[in-house]
Amino acid sequence: MSQPFLKIEGLKRQFPQPGDAAPTPVFEDLNFGIDRGQFVCVLGHSGCGKTTILNILAGLDEASAGHVIMDGREVRGPSLDRGVVFQGHALMPWLSALKNVEFAVRSRHADWSREQVRNHAVKYLELVHLGEALDKKPAELSGGMKQRVGIARAFSIEPKMLLLDEPFGALDALTRGSIQDELIGIVEATRQTVFMITHDVDEAILLADRIVLMTNGPRAKIAEIVVNPMARPRVRETLHQQPEFYPLRNHLVDFLVKRSRAFTPGADWDPKNPPLVYPGAPDRAAA
Amino acid sequence: MKRNKAWLAPLLSVLFFGLFVGAWQLATSSSSDGELPPGMDPEYAALLGAQAATGGQSAMPGPGDVAARIWEHVKDPFYDRGTNDKGLGIQISYSIARVLGGYVLAALVAIPLGFLIGMSPLVYKALDPFIQILKPISPLAWMPLALYTIKDSNTSAVFVIFICSLWPMLVNTAFGVATVRREWLNVARTLEVKPLRRAFLVILPAAAPTILVGMRISIGIAWLVIVAAEMLVGGTGIGYFVWNEWNNLSITNIITAILLIGLVGMLLDHLLAWVARAISWRE
Numbered sequence: 001m002s003q004p005f006l007k008i009e010g011l012k013r014q015f016p017q018p019g020d021a022a023p024t025p026v027f028e029d030l031n032f033g034i035d036r037g038q039f040v041c042v043l044g045h046s047g048c049g050k051t052t053i054l055n056i057l058a059g060l061d062e063a064s065a066g067h068v069i070m071d072g073r074e075v076r077g078p079s080l081d082r083g084v085v086f087q088g089h090a091l092m093p094w095l096s097a098l099k100n101v102e103f104a105v106r107s108r109h110a111d112w113s114r115e116q117v118r119n120h121a122v123k124y125l126e127l128v129h130l131g132e133a134l135d136k137k138p139a140e141l142s143g144g145m146k147q148r149v150g151i152a153r154a155f156s157i158e159p160k161m162l163l164l165d166e167p168f169g170a171l172d173a174l175t176r177g178s179i180q181d182e183l184i185g186i187v188e189a190t191r192q193t194v195f196m197i198t199h200d201v202d203e204a205i206l207l208a209d210r211i212v213l214m215t216n217g218p219r220a221k222i223a224e225i226v227v228n229p230m231a232r233p234r235v236r237e238t239l240h241q242q243p244e245f246y247p248l249r250n251h252l253v254d255f256l257v258k259r260s261r262a263f264t265p266g267a268d269w270d271p272k273n274p275p276l277v278y279p280g281a282p283d284r285a286a287a
Numbered sequence: 288m289k290r291n292k293a294w295l296a297p298l299l300s301v302l303f304f305g306l307f308v309g310a311w312q313l314a315t316s317s318s319s320d321g322e323l324p325p326g327m328d329p330e331y332a333a334l335l336g337a338q339a340a341t342g343g344q345s346a347m348p349g350p351g352d353v354a355a356r357i358w359e360h361v362k363d364p365f366y367d368r369g370t371n372d373k374g375l376g377i378q379i380s381y382s383i384a385r386v387l388g389g390y391v392l393a394a395l396v397a398i399p400l401g402f403l404i405g406m407s408p409l410v411y412k413a414l415d416p417f418i419q420i421l422k423p424i425s426p427l428a429w430m431p432l433a434l435y436t437i438k439d440s441n442t443s444a445v446f447v448i449f450i451c452s453l454w455p456m457l458v459n460t461a462f463g464v465a466t467v468r469r470e471w472l473n474v475a476r477t478l479e480v481k482p483l484r485r486a487f488l489v490i491l492p493a494a495a496p497t498i499l500v501g502m503r504i505s506i507g508i509a510w511l512v513i514v515a516a517e518m519l520v521g522g523t524g525i526g527y528f529v530w531n532e533w534n535n536l537s538i539t540n541i542i543t544a545i546l547l548i549g550l551v552g553m554l555l556d557h558l559l560a561w562v563a564r565a566i567s568w569r570e
């Protein structure tokens with residue numbers, strides 16, 4: 001079997017506790033892989049350690065045990081190979097939308113001319129339909145527009161992989177939908193590998209090829225990895241008419257509501273190799 | 288809802304000014320009738336001299352006298368008739384030059400040093416006790432030490448300005464740099480931004496409003512201190528002018544100088560407020 005593009009092995013993170021209390025790991029012994037071009041969502045309740053995992057993948061935080069291997073090399077710090085869209089948009093408020101993206105482009109291409117940097121940044125802002133708002137400061141943009149600038153910034157460095165931390169968490173349903181569609185558009189066009197955190201079930205179904213289900217913390221685990229039976233490209237309007245939709249959705253909701261809290265691993269559950277689950281197509285699980 | 292009347296406040300200002308000048312006129316004209324001011328011991332009055340005692344010309348000038356004197360100074364601000372008789376324009380220029388000299392030197396030291404302190408929690412902790420002790424010292428307390436070591440009165444005055452401008456800028460820069468949002472630093476890290484580029488393009492603009500607050504406090508303190516410092520070292524400057532006119536008992540000149548000190552202080556403050564607005568950002 002060939003190695004996946006990104007591999008997470010035995011990952012554990014614990015934070016020092018106040019006083020001398022023994023630290024309880026937020027999560028431990030996480031193992032999973034992401035193939036090139038795959039879109040993977042992590043689904044779990046607040047506080048189970050999703051942002052912590054993403055920070056470790058980004059190289060912003062260090063694991064207490066285990067490691068992350070991307071494209072055959074261990075992740076040891078932040079890198080331009082991994083673009084990050086942060087949970088808060090993290091735009092620099094003193095720079096216009098264009099300048100925020102240019103800052104990233106300039107970081108990747110130090111040798112480019114001013115003209116080249118600008119054109120490249122404009123191209124990505126137009127991709128998220130912000131061609132009209134280039135010179136606006138973040139304070140003059142709506143929440144959805146700010147998040148789109150953040151996405152344009154992450155895409156503009158053309159990373160090998162994209163890490164998104166609840167990029168649409170703070171948006172209303174309508175805006176969320178239209179930005180999701182934009183995201184699908186650019187991911188299809190660039191065949192980007194994506195790791196995304198969410199706690200919205202419908203978002204996961206629409207976007208993800210695989211959905212990693214995490215149990216509640218502390219000592220969170222990967223209960224299973226759900227394979228989305230619906231092939232790409234998935235279209236919001238018709239998605240719920242597909243026969244696989246409701247079995248998948250029910251499975252995910254059921255996990256979040258019941259099983260994530262009191263997860264009791266079966267005899268054959270192995271953290272090194274979390275089970276792949278095919279809701280709505282039980283015959284495939286055996287294959 | 289009431290309409291906002293933009294002209295009302297300036298109108299009131301003019302009214303208050305008129306009332307103040309009127310009261311001043313009244314107070315000074317009533318005491319110039321040749322009688323001793325009430326409660327003044329005749330012997331003491333005699334000691335003070337005929338002019339003050341009789342008030343043949345009131346010791347406290349009226350608004351008309353001051354206005355006339357101001358007009359004289361405005362017509363000829365830069366005359367120079369020897370050490371003790373220079374135009375107000377020359378004197379205030381000396382003061383401004385000293386303040387700017389000490390202030391710019393302080394900024395050149397405080398901002399880079401504050402940057403280093405703010406970047407390193409270790410250096411922050413190590414230097415904190417020194418800053419804590421040095422900061423509350425009245426800058427004038429340094430004057431004898433400065434005069435003793437530097438030996439030049441002009442340089443000593445600049446040094447005192449330097450010392451008093453240093454702390455607000457240093458402390459604010461260190462604080463501003465130390466509290467730059469983690470998320471912006473993380474953005475810079477994920478983009479593999481080099482340290483120098485990060486310092487100038489991320490940390491500096493993020494901390495700039497806080498740094499400017501320190502710079503504005505500093506220029507205010509420096510302008511307060513220069514008057515006292517020049518009274519001590521003498522020679523030139525608006526502070527020395529005030530002291531000298533006190534010795535000459537020329538209250539009109541003193542009042543004129545006081546107004547000028549206030550005016551220049553306000554201009555310096557407005558200049559920095561304008562810079563602060565230009566570099567501030569909104570979220």
Ligand SMILES: Nc1ncnc2c1ncn2[C@@H]1O[C@H](COP(=O)(O)OP(=O)(O)OP(=O)(O)O)[C@@H](O)[C@H]1O
Nearest residue numbers: 015016026045046047048049050051052053199217
């Ligand atoms: N720097 C830290 N020091 C101590 N504890 C931390 C730190 N960062 C995170 N934690 C703890 O780790 C746990 C997981 O935090 P994390 O931010 O990863 O959660 P999350 O799954 O992203 O939650 P949410 O969905 O609300 O964003 C929390 O219990 C939190 O208290």
Ligand SMILES: [Mg+2]
Nearest residue numbers: 050051052087
């Ligand atoms: Mg989070």
